[in-house]
Amino acid sequence: MHLTRLALTDFRSYAGLSLELSPGVTTFSGPNGEGKTNLVEAIGYLATLGSHRVATDSPLVRRGADAAVLRAAVSGAQGSTLVEIEINPGRANRVRLNRAPMPRPRDILGALRTVLFAPEDLALVKGDPGERRRFLDELLVATAPRYAGLRADYERVLRQRTALLKSAGAKGHLRGAARESMTATLDAWDAQLAQAGAPLLAGRMRLVAALRPHVTAAYAAVSGGPVSGQPGESSGMSYRASALNIDGVDSAGVADTDVPGLQTAMLKALAGVRASELDRGVCLVGPHRDELELFIGELPARGYASHGESWSLALALRLASFALLKQGREDPVLILDDVFAELDTGRRDRLAALVADAEQVLVTAAVPADVPETLVGARFTVRAGVVAGAS
Numbered sequence: 001m002h003l004t005r006l007a008l009t010d011f012r013s014y015a016g017l018s019l020e021l022s023p024g025v026t027t028f029s030g031p032n033g034e035g036k037t038n039l040v041e042a043i044g045y046l047a048t049l050g051s052h053r054v055a056t057d058s059p060l061v062r063r064g065a066d067a068a069v070l071r072a073a074v075s076g077a078q079g080s081t082l083v084e085i086e087i088n089p090g091r092a093n094r095v096r097l098n099r100a101p102m103p104r105p106r107d108i109l110g111a112l113r114t115v116l117f118a119p120e121d122l123a124l125v126k127g128d129p130g131e132r133r134r135f136l137d138e139l140l141v142a143t144a145p146r147y148a149g150l151r152a153d154y155e156r157v158l159r160q161r162t163a164l165l166k167s168a169g170a171k172g173h174l175r176g177a178a179r180e181s182m183t184a185t186l187d188a189w190d191a192q193l194a195q196a197g198a199p200l201l202a203g204r205m206r207l208v209a210a211l212r213p214h215v216t217a218a219y220a221a222v223s224g225g226p227v228s229g230q231p232g233e234s235s236g237m238s239y240r241a242s243a244l245n246i247d248g249v250d251s252a253g254v255a256d257t258d259v260p261g262l263q264t265a266m267l268k269a270l271a272g273v274r275a276s277e278l279d280r281g282v283c284l285v286g287p288h289r290d291e292l293e294l295f296i297g298e299l300p301a302r303g304y305a306s307h308g309e310s311w312s313l314a315l316a317l318r319l320a321s322f323a324l325l326k327q328g329r330e331d332p333v334l335i336l337d338d339v340f341a342e343l344d345t346g347r348r349d350r351l352a353a354l355v356a357d358a359e360q361v362l363v364t365a366a367v368p369a370d371v372p373e374t375l376v377g378a379r380f381t382v383r384a385g386v387v388a389g390a391s
Helices: 036-048 119-126 129-143 146-170 176-223 259-272 274-280 307-326 345-355
Strands: 002-011 014-020 024-029 068-076 079-087 094-097 114-117 235-240 291-296 333-337 360-365 377-383 386-389
Touching: 002 036, 002 360, 014 036, 024 036, 036 068, 036 079, 036 114, 036 129, 036 333, 036 360, 114 307, 119 129, 119 307, 129 146, 129 176, 129 291, 129 307, 146 176, 146 274, 176 235, 176 259, 176 307, 176 345, 235 307, 259 274, 291 307, 307 345, 333 345
Parallel strands: 024 360, 024 377, 114 333, 333 360
Antiparallel strands: 002 014, 002 068, 068 079, 079 094, 235 291, 377 386
């Protein structure tokens, strides 16, 4: 899979842009703040319906404009596909696939698949659990777009159940009929939360199991391989499910493919923490409270890994994602956004060697010399939102 054309209207710094692209390596270079990352952010948005830099759509629309339009022509095994998104902050976004309007934005997921490396990836190792949950969910959707609907269903139920808990907590200690009514209502919401959460939990657990060997191999490749006597040069990962870590919940025999078993475990866990939830007004069990645990040797990466180890592990997560997505399918588009400036020479060269054979690699760099010679191909310069072929 590769992009053949990218067109932007009123996106970030681009009032208008039409750019032809080819397979192989393409490098965009120029000073910081000139629009390089805006390009790859647009491509990532077309693939995931989200930005790796901001949580809302408003900053994506050029100042003074009401909406932004993104278009990408994608070439793959099934032929050419045109993906279009109109970003409307404060209103529903509109999408089209091969010029046909789609009922929901998520209906275009899968038409373009990308794996994006960016400086923000360091938060996958050093940041809060929410960063790692988002990583898993985005990769789940990339592997199977139906998870976008499952994730949306779970988040909807979670919001409504949390609002009920807050309302109950604000009313203090309920008595009599009011307490019975609240208990019955929570029982119903518990059932909905477990029903929506169990498939997402199962998907995450299967994904981590599939990803683990790829992460181990990629970490060894990026870091230069295990060094004798230095166990910190190996990596590991595990998924800690809140529903399976509550006292009184027997998780023995609950497999990651056992959705009914996971649903039952969630219900038991919710019952076990109900009093605490009512006291605190928050939902304490479910995929939104789970953690992807990363290790260097036997120590948690967060808080113990060095800067170099953290970078190697962040890169390994993205490389593992790429390896998983291409299994039996086309290569996703690989994007390296200002990554080489963050790495020492050894890691630069090893990363370049690992990605050079991808069908399409898009690289941004402030200094062209930061990009290893292994990654040769088309070159563009970016200045003040103008993209031009390098001389």
